[in-house]
Amino acid sequence: DGGITQSPKYLFRKEGQNVTLSCEQNLNHDAMYWYRQDPGQGLRLIYYSQIVNDFQKGDIAEGYSVSREKKESFPLTVTSAQKNPTAFYLCASTEPDRPREKLFFGSGTQLSVL
């Protein structure tokens, strides 16, 4: 079955540590997104990529980095510069030139600070 796989489901970060969240899709979508979800704040866009080897900052990119070396993969690194990383992180994908289409979401990664 086609879909988006996020791993790990739960992740803990120590102070000063960088951690990487994995996102893999087999839907053959060009566009991929990372959202951060905090209670009462909805989904906020961190980074997005419309095509391989290209990505753009979203609304809250500070303290995060991404890469898009392969169409199916869009890992997110939470760096030590992100002072409040505890949140639920969601990866999504879609076709960038088909606005009528929905976003497909992974099941999320809960990141917590030790």
Add this chain to the structure above:
Amino acid sequence: AQSVTQLDSQVPVFEEAPVELRCNYSSSVSVYLFWYVQYPNQGLQLLLKYLSGSTLVESINGFEAEFNKSQTSFHLRKPSVHISDTAEYFCAVRSSGGYQKVTFGTGTKLQVIP
């Protein structure tokens, strides 16, 4: 720029009672409108969408939403809720042209009371 407002952060309702979850949006261009549902510790799933044509759209599980252009609203309704409808609901808009950024509201938690 576009934005989405969901005024109700939580909506408690008794089982078999009707419910309305409110969504208002603003945008300088034409948009497509979506409702997504999120069950605990999961990603978002598309519930229904408005693209064009009939202003009333329905989902397979009894929800419906009506697009009102003059009031820039896309409220979600269900005439009789079930326990299984307990979840968080997100309204979203996506521009119909250019880079189709998706903007989400802050979400409404629907709690169905037995």
